[in-house]
């Protein structure tokens with residue numbers, strides 16, 4: 001049996017759209033994150049959903065329509081994300097996954113939070129003063145890691 005992508009397991013694009021809708025509604029109410037995202041554009045949450053979809057093995061929509069890795073990187077350069085902001089982002093997206101009805105099985109959540117830990121730490125490092133990350137690279141593709149779903 002073929003193991004599905006994390007993207008398909010999550011519920012595909014509609015599930016990730018629900019996730020970022022819930023997440024950014026919370027961000028707007030959050031004293032730590034609201035100032036960071038005050039000037040986000042009207043399509044920010046859809047673009048982040050498209051990024052996540054591509055990372056988790058879905059179609060390369062972010063690369064095709066929003067500029068791929070170089071664009072994603074450029075949005076974080078110079079933001080000077082603090083550890084408090086990063087940690088809040090990570091905790092809030094995990095909590096939003098519950099409210100958005102993403103799968104709650106151990107395998108999915110393990111893969112999901114592993115990417116979120118990795119991605120938020122990278123975003124923070126790239127956003128630091130004087131950071132010089134590679135300007136071009138492929139979009140990461142995140143799989144199941146050590147614990148894929150058991151499909152007999």
Ligand code: HEM
Nearest residue numbers: 036044047048051066072075081085086089116119120123
């Ligand atoms: C896994 C972690 C993360 C992912 C997947 C992610 C994803 C993205 C993407 C795809 C964009 C560009 C949206 C577009 O094309 O319009 C973006 C922009 C942005 N991100 Fe992140 N991000 C992450 C972590 C963070 C963290 C931890 C912060 C701050 C606490 C942050 C703050 C921002 C801000 C403020 C923008 C908009 C900047 C602008 O308007 O140019 N991000 N993010």
